[in-house]
Amino acid sequence: MTAIAPAAPITTATVAHRPGKKMTTALWTVQVLLALFFIIASAAPKLVGAHAAIESFDTIGWGQWFRYFTGVVELAGGIGLLVPRLTGPAAVGLTITMVCAALTQVFLLGAPALAPFPLVLGVVFVWIAWQRRDSIIAVRELLAR
Numbered sequence: 001m002t003a004i005a006p007a008a009p010i011t012t013a014t015v016a017h018r019p020g021k022k023m024t025t026a027l028w029t030v031q032v033l034l035a036l037f038f039i040i041a042s043a044a045p046k047l048v049g050a051h052a053a054i055e056s057f058d059t060i061g062w063g064q065w066f067r068y069f070t071g072v073v074e075l076a077g078g079i080g081l082l083v084p085r086l087t088g089p090a091a092v093g094l095t096i097t098m099v100c101a102a103l104t105q106v107f108l109l110g111a112p113a114l115a116p117f118p119l120v121l122g123v124v125f126v127w128i129a130w131q132r133r134d135s136i137i138a139v140r141e142l143l144a145r
Contacts, residue, residue, distance in 0.1 A: 017131075017133055017134055018134070019131050023131065027087075027128060027131055027132070030124065030128065031081040031082065031087060031128060032081075032082065034078070034081055034094075034121070034124070034125075035078040035079070035081040035082050036078070037078075038074045038075070038077055038078035038081075038094070039074075039075060039078035039079065042071075042074045042078075043071045043072070043074035043075035043078060044071075044075075045071075046067050046068070046070055046071030046074070047068065047071040047072070047075065049067075053067055053071075054067065056109070057070075059108070059109055060104060060108045060109065061108070070097075073093070073097055074094075074097065076090075076093070077090050077093050077094040077097065078090075080093070081094075081128075084135065085135055085138065085139070086135065086139070087128065087132040087135050088128075088129050088132035088133055088134070088135035088136035088139070089135065089136055089139050091125040091126075091128035091129035091132060092125070092129045092136065094121075094122075094125045095122050095125040095126055095129060098118040098119065098121045098122035098125060099118070099119070099122055101118035102115040102116075102118040102119045102122070103115075105118070
């Protein structure tokens with residue numbers, strides 16, 4: 001009688017997802033462009049107190065602390081898109097941020113016509129998060145220790 005060796009346990013390494021070279025190039029291009037947008041065009045005006053940002057957050061009515069909080073979240077997300085180990089988690093965080101931004105446009109700012117822009121960005125972040133899911137799994141496993 002022949003003994004059958006037990007199957008090797010399934011680990012992250014054995015089921016790892018690696019996008020192809022063209023997909024990797026496309027992902028990094030999109031990630032860098034979005035990171036620059038979030039760092040320069042979105043977070044910076046909030047953090048330095050641009051007049052339009054102050055007015056928008058006055059209209060929201062949650063105080064200027066929320067402007068700083070949002071700026072820090074966007075800055076962290078933009079930086080995270082540039083750090084290979086954080087690309088997936090950053091994309092997840094920015095997806096949540098974009099859904100909240102769309103809801104804010106509709107319900108607090110009374111500008112539903114502006115809601116599609118953050119929603120489209122949210123879809124792009126979902127795509128990035130899916131393609132970078134290995135980094136999400138790695139961070140989750142690191143935090144579980």
